[in-house]
Amino acid sequence: MGEDEKSTLNLIHIAAKAEFLEKGFQSASLRNIVKNAGVTTGAFYGYYGSKEELFKALVQDVYEHIMSRYKESLDKFASLPIESQPEQMGKISRKSMExxxxxxYEHLDELHLILQCSKGTRYAFMIDELVELEVDATHKYYDVLNKLGSPVPNNDRRLEHILVTGMMNAFFEMIIHDMPLDSAKVYLQELNDFYTAGWIKIMGQ
Structure with missing residues (x-):
């Protein structure tokens, strides 16, 4: 890709990000994006076939990073010897979330797009996907505790889902409300302490 093409693509991305952040995916106007980028419609379609493809280009890498790192953290915990997992439960989660x-915080615009502006795209369900990963991992940990002779009470799956959803939403609230990073780090520590203690109680440990 030549410098002129890179420049044109950059102008499209800047205009698209501003339009999506202001209006959200569904209400954003492709006509406005093209106009504000100072390019022709033909030039736009030389890069993307639709508004959906453009939105994907802005957020896909960030979405994939968050999902893959979360899965890696869960896999790392599950691969530990079962005798080590109770001790490491809160520690690995804390490090992963940090x-x-x-x-x-290095990709705030992209996170705002995903969290607040993505209705009408697959990215609107990112938190739901993270919740499902965490709930599945929680049930696997129940099996570990059972094998260790510390059986878990029969918890209501609806309650589990509510608690995990609350935890995920609490984390991303820091991003949505542009909490200063120094404050967010303290908030995250308190959040981890709160939920770790709560889960230990619910699991009867």
Whole structure:
């Protein structure tokens, strides 16, 4: 790709980000994006076939990073010897979420697009996808505790889903409300302490 093409693509991305952040995906106007980028419609379609493809170009890498790192963290925990997992439960989660936090603050615009402006796209369900991963991992940990002779009470799956959803939403609220990073780091520590203690109680440990 030549410099002129890179420049044109950059102008499209800048205009698209501003339009999506202001109006959301569904209400954003492709005509406005093209106009504000100072390019022709033909030039736009030389890069993207639709508004959906353009939105994907802006957020896909960030979405994939968040999802893959979360899965890696869960897999890392599950691969530990089962005798080590109770001790490591809160520690690995804390480190993973700290890493996610720093990454999110390096990509705030993209996170705002995903969290607040993505209705009408697959990215609107990112938090739901993270919740499902966490709930599945929680049930696998129940099996570990059972094998260790510390059986877990029969918890209502609806309650589990509510608690995990609350945890995920609490994390991303820091991004949505542009909390200063120093404050967010403290908030995250308190959040981890709160939910770790709560889960230990619910699991009867």
């Amino acid at each position: 890493q996610q936090l720093f990454y999110c």
